[in-house]
Amino acid sequence: MASPTEFDPLEMGSTTDGLALVDEFGEYSFADLRKAVESKSLELVGEKDGVALILFEPTMQAIVFYLAALRSGRTIILADRRSKAEVIGNIIDRYGVTLEFGPGDNVTVHGQDGPTPNPATPQILLPTSGSTGSPKMVRLPHSALRANARSIAAELGIGFNDVAPTTLPLHYSYGLSVLNSHLVAGAALALIDHSVITRQFWDDFDRYGCTSFAGVPYTYSMLARMRFSPTDHPSLRTMTQAGGRLSVELREKFHSAMDEVRGQFIVMYGQTEATARMAVLPHAEFSDRRSSAGRALKGGRFSVLADNCETDTANVEGEIVYYGQNVMLGYAEDQADLHATDSCGGRLLTGDTGQLDTEGYLWLSGRKKRIAKVFGERVDLDDVERLAASITEPVAATSGSDHVVIFFEGEDAQLATTLRTHIASELGVHRTGIEVQTLPALPLLNSGKIDYADLARLAQGAAPPSDKEEHES
Amino acid sequence: MATHTLDQLRAIFRTALELDRDAAVDDLEYRGIESWDSVAHMVLVSEIEDTFDIMLETDDVIDMSSFAKTQEILARYEVSFE
Numbered sequence: 001m002a003s004p005t006e007f008d009p010l011e012m013g014s015t016t017d018g019l020a021l022v023d024e025f026g027e028y029s030f031a032d033l034r035k036a037v038e039s040k041s042l043e044l045v046g047e048k049d050g051v052a053l054i055l056f057e058p059t060m061q062a063i064v065f066y067l068a069a070l071r072s073g074r075t076i077i078l079a080d081r082r083s084k085a086e087v088i089g090n091i092i093d094r095y096g097v098t099l100e101f102g103p104g105d106n107v108t109v110h111g112q113d114g115p116t117p118n119p120a121t122p123q124i125l126l127p128t129s130g131s132t133g134s135p136k137m138v139r140l141p142h143s144a145l146r147a148n149a150r151s152i153a154a155e156l157g158i159g160f161n162d163v164a165p166t167t168l169p170l171h172y173s174y175g176l177s178v179l180n181s182h183l184v185a186g187a188a189l190a191l192i193d194h195s196v197i198t199r200q201f202w203d204d205f206d207r208y209g210c211t212s213f214a215g216v217p218y219t220y221s222m223l224a225r226m227r228f229s230p231t232d233h234p235s236l237r238t239m240t241q242a243g244g245r246l247s248v249e250l251r252e253k254f255h256s257a258m259d260e261v262r263g264q265f266i267v268m269y270g271q272t273e274a275t276a277r278m279a280v281l282p283h284a285e286f287s288d289r290r291s292s293a294g295r296a297l298k299g300g301r302f303s304v305l306a307d308n309c310e311t312d313t314a315n316v317e318g319e320i321v322y323y324g325q326n327v328m329l330g331y332a333e334d335q336a337d338l339h340a341t342d343s344c345g346g347r348l349l350t351g352d353t354g355q356l357d358t359e360g361y362l363w364l365s366g367r368k369k370r371i372a373k374v375f376g377e378r379v380d381l382d383d384v385e386r387l388a389a390s391i392t393e394p395v396a397a398t399s400g401s402d403h404v405v406i407f408f409e410g411e412d413a414q415l416a417t418t419l420r421t422h423i424a425s426e427l428g429v430h431r432t433g434i435e436v437q438t439l440p441a442l443p444l445l446n447s448g449k450i451d452y453a454d455l456a457r458l459a460q461g462a463a464p465p466s467d468k469e470e471h472e473s
Numbered sequence: 474m475a476t477h478t479l480d481q482l483r484a485i486f487r488t489a490l491e492l493d494r495d496a497a498v499d500d501l502e503y504r505g506i507e508s509w510d511s512v513a514h515m516v517l518v519s520e521i522e523d524t525f526d527i528m529l530e531t532d533d534v535i536d537m538s539s540f541a542k543t544q545e546i547l548a549r550y551e552v553s554f555e
Contacts, residue, residue: 195510195514196511197514198503198535198538199535199536199538221515222515225515226518226529226531226534226535227528227530227534375512430491430508430512431491432512432516
């Protein structure tokens with residue numbers, strides 16, 4: 001039997017009959033949506049137990065399926081709809097997926113031989129690495145989604161009249177949190193399946209009267225590149241940015257652009273391991289803290305781990321620790337892991353380094369985790385190294401700003417090109433997202449391990465190949 | 474009016490969209506080809522601005538949805554092709 005509902009994003013909206021979803025086919029009120037979700041969840045109860053996989057597209061049908069699966073207390077894996085067939089097949093096998101939704105409205109039932117007991121705690125599983133096809137997932141209890149959606153809605157002041165467009169993929173923690181935090185506040189989602197660089201997107205944005213816009217750093221560099229101005233879109237009130245560090249120049253640019261139209265530009269800091277978001281830097285608090293990551297969301301708090309000692313004293317540099325109900329249960333690599341106990345207990349070692357100031361604002365300085373962002377998408381650098389090692393060894397990968405930098409030993413220019421093309425194609429990203437550098441020898445620590453700090457310095461010295469804006473200014 | 478060759482523009486499209494050196498590009502449309510995504514589009518915009526020494530307006534960036542349309546837009550920036 002499935003577990004009882006722990007997170008019902010429609011709870012609040014049902015007290016009104018406001019707009020919940022709008023797309024090119026029509027408008028759906030919260031009453032319409034609840035009806036569709038109730039009837040879909042009855043269908044799901046009839047299906048066999050086990051994990052549901054959603055290849056999440058921004059459609060009414062996919063959202064109804066997601067809400068129905070939540071309602072029936074299922075464990076749900078959200079995955080990129082563009083995933084390769086073998087990646088999907090691997091997820092289905094490892095996690096004992098019994099129901100697969102998408103692409104389109106297709107539901108595929110997968111036969112499992114033995115019984116597939118549901119985990120005692122219903123979970124949402126989100127991928128740890130965008131496109132490398134790694135089956136490693138972050139385990140979030142439904143209650144973490146509820147906690148995070150509510151605190152985000154409260155911090156941003158999301159109200160009944162707000163409309164957010166789907167600017168980010170819904171299987172991505174930040175994109176999912178836009179959906180959850182809006183529905184939970186009784187606000188609406190505009191399902192727009194066009195990129196922000198298209199005329200269709202902005203026509204729909206204006207037509208649906210969108211009030212907010214969520215983007216990762218790469219989204220904001222695109223907007224800056226196309227000389228976007230909020231004055232062209234009078235319904236826009238709030239822009240939020242999360243998913244990595246945005247340069248201070250762009251933070252200032254969007255803060256003042258939104259200020260001019262008396263709107264808000266809100267920087268947030270988060271991780272999939274904490275459902276989506278941990279900190280907020282409200283518009284009004286920006287001026288004195290232009291490069292801060294913000295303060296902990298309501299219900300959360302930060303501390304700093306320095307020399308094996310945890311403290312909330314200001315101005316101590318160390319690894320940032322976050323406490324909150326939105327922290328994951330742990331990671332999973334297969335079905336058995338879904339039954340593991342909570343390995344975090346509401347405490348997350350973020351892997352990011354920095355310090356807190358006397359008012360509790362967080363200032364990040366670096367990252368310990370082996371993760372890069374490529375055009376906004378999270379990529380596990382160890383996965384990249386494994387892919388690269390099939391071409392040449394020794395090889396090491398590190399993070400540039402919004403791209404991956406791969407180092408290998410030698411001077412073989414042809415090999416560099418091959419490596420670049422291979423990695424770009426395996427990750428499914430544009431070639432400009434991968435930079436390859438040659439070195440006479442990879443720098444090593446005394447322990448014989450690769451000196452990633454040194455490689456990071458080398459990587460920072462080289463500007464991202466696609467981002468010419470930074471050279472010009 | 475600055476005059477360039479259409480081959481220059483074709484080469485820019487091939488680089489940005491990661492196509493073969495002799496791929497036909499004259500009939501290309503956004504969404505008609507998988508590699509023309511938002512990242513490729515921004516590379517395209519950068520390359521065009523650098524090569525022809527112009528600054529595209531927002532409306533032109535989002536209207537640049539095909540090879541033919543791109544030529545039309547560039548004409549307004551006094552970039553023509555022989």
